[in-house]
Amino acid sequence: MMDVIKLLIIDxxxxxxxxxxxxxxxxxxxxxxxEQDNADQTNSDFLNTFDCIxxxxxLPSSNGLSLLKKIxxxxxxxxxxxxxxxxxxxxxxxxxxxxxxxxxxxxxINGHLLGQVLRNMLYISSMIREKEQAERALxxxxxxxxxxxxxxxxxxxxxxxxxxxxxxxxxxxxxLEFPQDxxxxxxxxxxxxxxxxDWDLIHASLQKALEGKPFSVDFSIVTRYGLKYTHSQxxxxxxxxxxxxxxxxxxxxxxxxxxxxxxxxxxxxxxETSMKVREVFLANMSHEIRTPMNAILGFxxxxxxxxxxxxxxxFIDAIHFSGENLLVIINDILDLSKLQSGKMSIEKFEFxxxxxIAGIVAVMRQKAQEKGIRxxxxxxxxxxxxxxxxxxxxxxxxxNLLSNAIKFxxxxxxxxxxxxxxxxxxxxxxxxKIADSGIGIPVEKQAVIFEAFTQASSDTTRKxxxxxxxxxxxxxxxxxxxxxxxxxxxxxxxxxxxxxxPFEQVNTGTPTPSSLTPAHALTDELTGxxxxxxxxxxxxxxxxxxxxxxxxxxxxxxxNGMDAITRISTKRYDMVLMDVxxxxxxxxxxxxxxxxxxxxxxxxxxxxxxxAHAFGTDAIKCISAGMNDYISKPFQPEDLYGKIxxxxxxxxxxxxxxRPENILKQSIDLSSMYVLENGSFLNELVSVYSKQTPELxxxxxxHLWSHDFEGMRTVCQRIRSFYGVLRLHVMDNALQxxxxxxxxxxxxxxxxxxxxxxxxxxxxxxxxxEEVRRNLGQTGCAVIR
Numbered sequence: 001m002m003d004v005i006k007l008l009i010i011d012x013x014x015x016x017x018x019x020x021x022x023x024x025x026x027x028x029x030x031x032x033x034x035e036q037d038n039a040d041q042t043n044s045d046f047l048n049t050f051d052c053i054x055x056x057x058x059l060p061s062s063n064g065l066s067l068l069k070k071i072x073x074x075x076x077x078x079x080x081x082x083x084x085x086x087x088x089x090x091x092x093x094x095x096x097x098x099x100x101x102x103x104x105x106x107x108x109i110n111g112h113l114l115g116q117v118l119r120n121m122l123y124i125s126s127m128i129r130e131k132e133q134a135e136r137a138l139x140x141x142x143x144x145x146x147x148x149x150x151x152x153x154x155x156x157x158x159x160x161x162x163x164x165x166x167x168x169x170x171x172x173x174x175x176l177e178f179p180q181d182x183x184x185x186x187x188x189x190x191x192x193x194x195x196x197x198d199w200d201l202i203h204a205s206l207q208k209a210l211e212g213k214p215f216s217v218d219f220s221i222v223t224r225y226g227l228k229y230t231h232s233q234x235x236x237x238x239x240x241x242x243x244x245x246x247x248x249x250x251x252x253x254x255x256x257x258x259x260x261x262x263x264x265x266x267x268x269x270x271x272e273t274s275m276k277v278r279e280v281f282l283a284n285m286s287h288e289i290r291t292p293m294n295a296i297l298g299f300x301x302x303x304x305x306x307x308x309x310x311x312x313x314x315f316i317d318a319i320h321f322s323g324e325n326l327l328v329i330i331n332d333i334l335d336l337s338k339l340q341s342g343k344m345s346i347e348k349f350e351f352x353x354x355x356x357i358a359g360i361v362a363v364m365r366q367k368a369q370e371k372g373i374r375x376x377x378x379x380x381x382x383x384x385x386x387x388x389x390x391x392x393x394x395x396x397x398x399x400n401l402l403s404n405a406i407k408f409x410x411x412x413x414x415x416x417x418x419x420x421x422x423x424x425x426x427x428x429x430x431x432x433k434i435a436d437s438g439i440g441i442p443v444e445k446q447a448v449i450f451e452a453f454t455q456a457s458s459d460t461t462r463k464x465x466x467x468x469x470x471x472x473x474x475x476x477x478x479x480x481x482x483x484x485x486x487x488x489x490x491x492x493x494x495x496x497x498x499x500x501x502p503f504e505q506v507n508t509g510t511p512t513p514s515s516l517t518p519a520h521a522l523t524d525e526l527t528g529x530x531x532x533x534x535x536x537x538x539x540x541x542x543x544x545x546x547x548x549x550x551x552x553x554x555x556x557x558x559x560n561g562m563d564a565i566t567r568i569s570t571k572r573y574d575m576v577l578m579d580v581x582x583x584x585x586x587x588x589x590x591x592x593x594x595x596x597x598x599x600x601x602x603x604x605x606x607x608x609x610x611x612a613h614a615f616g617t618d619a620i621k622c623i624s625a626g627m628n629d630y631i632s633k634p635f636q637p638e639d640l641y642g643k644i645x646x647x648x649x650x651x652x653x654x655x656x657x658x659r660p661e662n663i664l665k666q667s668i669d670l671s672s673m674y675v676l677e678n679g680s681f682l683n684e685l686v687s688v689y690s691k692q693t694p695e696l697x698x699x700x701x702x703h704l705w706s707h708d709f710e711g712m713r714t715v716c717q718r719i720r721s722f723y724g725v726l727r728l729h730v731m732d733n734a735l736q737x738x739x740x741x742x743x744x745x746x747x748x749x750x751x752x753x754x755x756x757x758x759x760x761x762x763x764x765x766x767x768x769x770e771e772v773r774r775n776l777g778q779t780g781c782a783v784i785r
Contacts, residue, residue, distance in 0.1 A: 102117055198220060235249070387505065402416060529553055547637045575647065701762070
């Protein structure tokens, strides 16, 4: 069934309307007809409801032409057919120009004609509707695009290369902050906004597009309201002739992102500065607290040897116990700081695991017995004797966990159980389980006890003390070694901490012999040696003096670095203990002066640093300055004895056994140079060595301090080829040794040794060039033996 079409006829003549109705009945359409005498009372909404309007040309109030224009001016797009009694073609043309869809002559109206007219009008009406829908869809699409561009702050643009014209979207105008209804953007106007420093970048990007390559570029612009950062990308489009004629692209406002990046960068710099300030503070705090702590703990040990009364022993015990507790807190804070800043390093070397565990248990068992608690330990059959890993950190982990277990257990048992099982890559995964029968931990608190400065409850802190740092440090140390830690506990039922740590297996069935020397052997070797103690603190001067005089050492005291240099210059010492932080001249500067300025044998005296700082970088700084070793305050007398004996027997500590100039006198063979008997060549060789040396040294030092191991390898290869003509075996040996360390799996772990070797290589380079200048530059050119 055909749809009903809605028709309107506006005619004041009833006879004409009757004739129209009769003809309409035979037009072949289902219709609904509305009749009106004039259009004065009609409105646009009413007229828009019809599929077709028939309008009489002559009406009482106006003619059809003016009425037609009025209707079209109202925006009515409904097809309008004019009914006229005249067949004048000029009138018809005027009507069509005014917006008529068609016209018919009254005398010719019949059903067939109306049917044909209606079919045409319905087609026109359909076309109008489709056009309106398309226009509406286009407007909606453009609106959505404009909205999306506005939200994303991305506009689009198109540059016609041939015509040098520029099209910009509304959002592009917004980004450039030009009113679109007032200004027509041109290429020149846009370039006036671009920061002049970015002009070359923009020109290069446009040129890249014309070469058929897409471009992407960030640049800044200065608008009427200030600086903006923008990003543009696009490509060129070819025309019908195959040439690039248009460049199309987008423009994005990235100011917020850039400012955010700058804020992040500034925040990172502030954090780094804050971290450095914290490190300096902690280093100073460490020094200021450890220095008097060294005296407190040291003198309490000496007091024990003065046959104190029972009451005096109790007082000494209280002082020593409090000092040790304060030292634990200081060490915990420093350890946590190093872990948080990523400066805690993990070493890897072979050690006897069974001996380590036995030592820890022996120390902890004494504390357990003081509380009336049993401490049990069991090491499984699958746990190897010797493994490769970090025994210092393992000791720290187990000591901390056992100490906590004993602290929070009032009665009963603490047990350490160690088991092992093979894992991937020939490694072994060892499980350490520490169980106690203590107060336990509520389930809801078990997630927070590994956080810094956190304990299960405030009552725990008041009753048992502590800083709440121990477990946080343990967790960080475990994870730093790719391990895991977990806890299982119930209140009043004890706790079990389980640690899994991977270690490298060692292909040996025999344990590594202990490196500890018996105490009596150490003291025997120290008897009669001459030691200079460079220390500005009078209390520590007295402490070190008493500790060393007790084992038969002869002691001199220097109060600063200058004093130490003066004494070493005038008297021979077997050992120097050098405090690193002294007035007038610190220990680093004094050591550098001794190594580089003094003559033999003073320049080779073993120097051990005494430092109250506690960061790994301090060790590197000591070695770099030329010290043989270092010991941290406060120290145990036995540790100090061991360090001194070690360097009395081996005073090179990864250094060449003699000073470079003495080695050269025995090792340089310049015979191949003199065979040439070419003085100009020899002089040119001297010149080349003199010019190239500073560059080689500077590069080697820069790579060393930036941990650029690849750069060091390259420079060492250049040094080998550069000095190879001299056939200097000691240089080859030094380069070969440092090369082995640089090619290690993780050279950072060998950084201290690398530093010592590189410093020796630098000394060798300087000494070689001095010898070359002094000997090759001479006329006689005698061979150095």
